[in-house]
Amino acid sequence: MREALRGVRDHGLSWFDAQMWAAAHLHQVPYLLSEDMAAGATYDGVTIVDPFVTPPPG
Numbered sequence: 001m002r003e004a005l006r007g008v009r010d011h012g013l014s015w016f017d018a019q020m021w022a023a024a025h026l027h028q029v030p031y032l033l034s035e036d037m038a039a040g041a042t043y044d045g046v047t048i049v050d051p052f053v054t055p056p057p058g
Helices: 002-011 015-026
Strands: 031-033 048-051
Touching: 002 015, 015 031, 015 048
Parallel strands: 031 048
Antiparallel strands: none
16 A cells, blocks of 8 residues: 555556556566556556556566
């Protein structure tokens, strides 16, 4: 919860997006698939990938 609150404060994420980002960040997941967040943005090592716009990395 604290990491999600940091995502809201430091990165301007919505509460729901911050919760997904925090889970990915805490578990060291490098990519987060989301059609709602800014595709291509990287927040503390977690890169947002929109599966409907950009092909997945790799």
